[in-house]
Amino acid sequence: MSIVKMSRLRFVAPKSVRKGLLRELTRLGCVQIDSSAALASDPEWSGILQPNDESGEARAMLAELKPALATLAEYAPAKKPFLSPRRYISERDFYDKPLIDHAVSTAEKIVALNKEIIALQAERGRVSLKRASLLPWIDCPIALDASVGKSCELFFGVCSSSTPFEHIATDAESSGECELTLVNSDREQHYLIVLLHRAAHESVLAALRTYGFSFVQFKDLHATARENVADAETRMDALSDEISRKEEEIRACAPERSALEQAFDALTLEARRDEILASLSATKKTVFMQGWAPTDTEAAVSAVLEDAGCAYEFTSPEEGDTPPVLLHNAKLVAPFSMVTELYALPTYESQLDPNPLMSPFFFIFFGLMMADTSYGILIALGSYIALKRMRPPESGMIARLLKVGVLCGISTFIWGILFGSYFGDIIPVLSKMATGVERNIPPLLFDPMAEPMTLFIMSLAFGVIQIFFGMGVKAYQLIRTGHAVDALCDIIFWYPLVGGLLWAIVTWFMGGNLTPCLITALIGALGVLFTGGRAKKGFFGKLIGGLGSLYGIANYLSDILSYSRLLALCLATAVIAKVMNTMSVLGGNTVGGWILFVAVFTIGHVFNVGINLLGTFVHTSRLQYIEFFGKFYEPGGKPFKPLFYKTKYVEIIREEN
Numbered sequence: 001m002s003i004v005k006m007s008r009l010r011f012v013a014p015k016s017v018r019k020g021l022l023r024e025l026t027r028l029g030c031v032q033i034d035s036s037a038a039l040a041s042d043p044e045w046s047g048i049l050q051p052n053d054e055s056g057e058a059r060a061m062l063a064e065l066k067p068a069l070a071t072l073a074e075y076a077p078a079k080k081p082f083l084s085p086r087r088y089i090s091e092r093d094f095y096d097k098p099l100i101d102h103a104v105s106t107a108e109k110i111v112a113l114n115k116e117i118i119a120l121q122a123e124r125g126r127v128s129l130k131r132a133s134l135l136p137w138i139d140c141p142i143a144l145d146a147s148v149g150k151s152c153e154l155f156f157g158v159c160s161s162s163t164p165f166e167h168i169a170t171d172a173e174s175s176g177e178c179e180l181t182l183v184n185s186d187r188e189q190h191y192l193i194v195l196l197h198r199a200a201h202e203s204v205l206a207a208l209r210t211y212g213f214s215f216v217q218f219k220d221l222h223a224t225a226r227e228n229v230a231d232a233e234t235r236m237d238a239l240s241d242e243i244s245r246k247e248e249e250i251r252a253c254a255p256e257r258s259a260l261e262q263a264f265d266a267l268t269l270e271a272r273r274d275e276i277l278a279s280l281s282a283t284k285k286t287v288f289m290q291g292w293a294p295t296d297t298e299a300a301v302s303a304v305l306e307d308a309g310c311a312y313e314f315t316s317p318e319e320g321d322t323p324p325v326l327l328h329n330a331k332l333v334a335p336f337s338m339v340t341e342l343y344a345l346p347t348y349e350s351q352l353d354p355n356p357l358m359s360p361f362f363f364i365f366f367g368l369m370m371a372d373t374s375y376g377i378l379i380a381l382g383s384y385i386a387l388k389r390m391r392p393p394e395s396g397m398i399a400r401l402l403k404v405g406v407l408c409g410i411s412t413f414i415w416g417i418l419f420g421s422y423f424g425d426i427i428p429v430l431s432k433m434a435t436g437v438e439r440n441i442p443p444l445l446f447d448p449m450a451e452p453m454t455l456f457i458m459s460l461a462f463g464v465i466q467i468f469f470g471m472g473v474k475a476y477q478l479i480r481t482g483h484a485v486d487a488l489c490d491i492i493f494w495y496p497l498v499g500g501l502l503w504a505i506v507t508w509f510m511g512g513n514l515t516p517c518l519i520t521a522l523i524g525a526l527g528v529l530f531t532g533g534r535a536k537k538g539f540f541g542k543l544i545g546g547l548g549s550l551y552g553i554a555n556y557l558s559d560i561l562s563y564s565r566l567l568a569l570c571l572a573t574a575v576i577a578k579v580m581n582t583m584s585v586l587g588g589n590t591v592g593g594w595i596l597f598v599a600v601f602t603i604g605h606v607f608n609v610g611i612n613l614l615g616t617f618v619h620t621s622r623l624q625y626i627e628f629f630g631k632f633y634e635p636g637g638k639p640f641k642p643l644f645y646k647t648k649y650v651e652i653i654r655e656e657n
Contacts, residue, residue, distance in 0.1 A: 176200025424577025
């Protein structure tokens with residue numbers, strides 16, 4: 001239940017085994033390889049080492065597989081059950097070279113077909129636009145490339161339809177020798193054929209331009225508009241048939257989906273290994289690798305390196321090193337590492353894993369905020385079913401989140417019994433509607449809706465416990481590292497100060513004797529006053545420093561008040577449930593009333609669970625990140641990123657040698 005100890009690993013491997021070696025290290029899943037390319041530019045090493053060059057063949061093949069899978073998903077979507085798990089495959093079958101080669105060939109075919117479909121669709125779009133532009137001219141009686149004698153001109157054009165055609169024709173014909181024929185009109189334009197004598201060209205056009213006239217040219221088009229539209233429609237049908245045929249060819253590749261997915265995962269791992277190899281320094285026959293491995297895996301890693309003929313060494317972290325952080329926890333605590341990772345990992349130097357310290361509080365606070373027996377069953381059961389059906393990787397974020405859901409559902413169930421909440425107050429509400437007699441299951445502790453002040457005091461009490469516990473952890477850290485005086489001055493003196501003030505507030509409300517409380521607080525205040533500025537110079541500097549430290553009491557009190565969100569979220573869940581229950585029985589004990597009840601009850605409580613599940617997770621996490629971690633936590637650790645089977649479509653079953 002701590003930060004795993006790391007060993008620095010350095011080794012030289014023959015180039016001939018580099019890829020096979022990385023495969024074996026991936027199989028182990030416990031070695032992080034860091035870049036060593038910088039050594040090639042180091043004057044001390046530049047004469048020996050040079051950047052390692054890798055072909056990147058896997059990356060090139062992936063460039064075909066990724067769009068192929070996307071295309072297949074578009075034209076032949078896979079029908080998978082809800083929350084379906086990934087397909088299992090053995091390590092031996094995972095790297096199946098013939099299968100991968102066949103999958104890449106299939107992917108190239110799918111990608112080529114998709115490119116042809118895109119080109120055909122683009123051509124169909126162009127033909128469709130051409131057809132649309134010709135439709136207004138479909139009743140034109142003459143060919144679009146028609147011409148007349150030398151003394152006359154014939155052209156097509158459009159002008160604004162805001163003026164009646166007769167008025168336009170009269171103006172044009174009065175300005176010169178011409179004849180206008182109206183082919184079509186729509187809301188915006190008149191479509192015209194203009195026949196005029198060449199001598200009247202300028203005068204007629206001047207008259208037409210006053211109505212927004214512009215020429216229409218039918219480049220490379222012959223015959224009539226109707227014939228061209230018919231040709232376009234024939235071409236569009238042919239293109240659609242060709243597109244459908246190629247789409248069917250893509251759908252015919254659907255049985256190859258599993259092979260494509262397996263090849264994608266295998267090549268993704270290969271591409272990642274190629275990236276790592278490209279980040280290394282090398283000689284003509286060897287590559288130099290360095291990284292980290294958990295100390296307790298040295299024997300297993302050594303066996304792999306020796307089989308590959310490597311020269312290697314394990315050393316302890318040196319000054320200036322920043323080892324990666326790997327957390328190892330007990331089975332019940334491990335899922336809560338997801339909460340910590342959403343914030344930040346601890347530094348390796350702190351050697352303090354916060355998860356065993358934080359997880360009990362997270363478990364309690366989450367349940368207290370939701371606090372409904374039925375909601376707890378839904379959360380725990382839903383998370384458990386999703387976990388079993390999806391079977392996500394054990395160390396993955398989804399698996400840990402679902403496990404946290406199961407545990408927090410149990411906590412919600414327990415608090416629901418303590419507070420007597422079963423879908424809010426549905427038992428008394430429903431019993432009264434159905435029988436006219438109100439029945440209820442009494443709470444084992446108290447009803448938060450009836451006693452909100454009791455819940456408020458309980459929330460603050462939990463806050464005091466967690467904050468004082470966090471301060472104790474910090475004191476322990478200081479004492480462990482030889483700073484016992486700092487622990488006394490910066491932590492211990494705050495216990496009587498904060499505790500005494502809180503004791504005084506409670507005693508004042510109860511009408512008791514305040515003297516012992518104030519004496520306790522005074523002892524703590526004097527301790528903080530006289531030691532808080534010990535690092536300052538001079539009497540006044542130390543005094544001002546001590547006074548500044550005393551101001552920290554406001555931070556402690558505000559942190560404690562932050563735990564009132566436990567009250568707020570608990571009441572929010574209960575109030576929304578109560579409102580939904582009240583609305584659900586408005587129809588009374590009738591057929592329509594029961595239909596209304598089922599609808600409002602289902603929708604209302606699904607909404608309540610959803611909205612408060614998110615709010616509860618956020619606010620519970622916030623209490624850990626700000627109020628608790630703020631007292632002792634040292635964030636900033638780099639995550640341990642070993643070579644391992646990180647796949648998208650298949651789950652690899654590890655095999656023993």
